Amino acid sequence: MKKQTLNFWWPGYALAIGVGVSGGMPMAQAQEAWPSKPIRLVVGGPAGGSADALARLLAEGLQKKLSKPVIVENKPGAAGALAISDLQSNGKDGHTLLVIQGGVVSEAPLAYKVHYKPFADLKPLAQISRTGLVLVANKDVPISNLKQLVDYGKAQKDGLVFASYAAGLKGHTSGILLGQLTHVPMRHVGYKGSPPALNDLMGGHVPLMFDGVTTSLPLIKAGKIKAIALNYPTRIAALPDVPTFKELGYPQLAQAGWFAVWSRPDVAPAVQQKIREVTLAYFKQPEVQNHIKDMGMEEGGAATSEELMADLKQAYQQQSALLKSINYQPD
Structure with missing residues (x-):
């Protein structure tokens, strides 16, 4: 045949799919076979x-x-x-x-x-x-929004230091891009994961950090750090009062x-x-x-x-x- x-x-x-004497399982049967274990x-x-x-x-x-x-x-x-x-x-x-x-x-x-x-x-x-990521700050840094952060950074002789959970990943490059867009020198400190970076942020050893929303959220809600802006395209339910970089005029950071x-x-x-x-x-x-x-x-x-x-x-x-x-x- x-x-x-x-x-x-x-x-x-x-x-x-081949069918005939040589065999070949019809698609419906192949789909039904999953999962078989x-x-x-x-x-x-x-x-x-x-x-x-x-x-x-x-x-x-x-x-x-x-x-x-x-x-x-x-x-x-x-x-x-x-x-x-x-x-x-x-x-x-x-x-x-x-x-x-x-x-x-x-x-x-x-x-x-x-x-x-x-x-x-x-x-x-x-x-x-x-x-996505949220830009967070030590609660004692004298800024509460992105404009104030930019003004504060430009007033510092050496710009601003920011932390990330890992060098080379988006938490790092988001800070670099922010510096390029605002003309504020941004110096990076990389950590091995969010927990040690967040500890240093709360302790005042670094003033800023780009972190995942999931890991920063409990600290933001507890008032231990403050949220400045999000890289989501729109605001999110978990942080409805935190603006996005896009709405603040930096769509390049909506990543x-x-x-x-x-x-x-x-x-x-x-x-x-x-x-x-x-x-x-x-x-x-x-x-x-x-x-x-x-x-x-x-x-x-x-x-x-x-x-x-x-x-x-x-x-x-x-x-x-x-x-x-x-x-x-x-x-």
């Missing part, structure tokens, strides 16, 4: 972090919908490389997925020497939340990031589509969206994998230009 080829169309993909969500961050919280939220939703165990495993460190390596080794059938921020593609490869190909080895299937569920690019397209559909449906639920907002993030969108990758490529180019402007060399 002659083998026949049928073409099926899924959003973003054309898939040819427990699902692993590998997290590129520590327990208790933003990625971990989102992964555990997703695990709860997937277990309810798919009636299969969903296991969250943390693989922090090495700029996400350990988690990505796990995905590369175990993720071909779609039962191992990655929950991590888009910066593993747009930032980490420029800041560190990584052993993965950022735009070839990973594929974002569904955006689950938007996240919010996002978390997503990722797979290997070679996972069957039907499986990719099912993962995407189940994930987006769960994260559209109002109670889930409220939970995300309480964490200092905003709900994700329905962007396709291609749209998400285009966003990352644009962010990569901007990040690369900023790092070149200060002659930054990867560790």
Whole structure:
């Protein structure tokens, strides 16, 4: 019997499946076959972090919908490389997925020497939340808004010192860009993570910091540090009184990031589509969206994998230009 080829169309993909005597599973059956065993969500961050919280939220939703165990495993460190390596080794059938921020593609490869190909080895299937940075200040620094910060910085002989959670990442380059836009000299102090940087900020050792909203939010609400501006495109529910850089006249600093569920690019397209559909449906639920907002993030969108990758490529180019402007060399 002659083998026949049928073409099926899924959003973003054309898939040819052989059927006939030689076999070949129809797409509907391939999709129904997933999941056929427990699902692993590998997290590129520590327990208790933003990625971990989102992964555990997703695990709860997937277990309810798919009636299969969903296991969250943390693989922090090495700029996400350990988690990505796990995905590369175990993720071909779609039962191992990655929950991590888009910066593993747009930032980490420029800041560190990584052993993965950022735009070839990973594929974002569904955006689950938007996240971003907030410019925060020591509570005793005599400023309460961005204009006052700029005036204060220009009055200082050597400009301003600012901290970030890691050299070479967006918390670092946001301060560099702010200095370039306002003509205020900005001197960077890099830390290994947000906690030590925030401790020095509260202690008055550094006056300013670009930090993730999630980690700074409890300290802002407790009055231990003060928020100046956000890099989100619009104001967020967790900090409704804090303006964005965009509305303050600095749209170049509107560079919010996002978390997503990722797979290997070679996972069957039907499986990719099912993962995407189940994930987006769960994260559209109002109670889930409220939970995300309480964490200092905003709900994700329905962007396709291609749209998400285009966003990352644009962010990569901007990040690369900023790092070149200060002659930054990867560790």
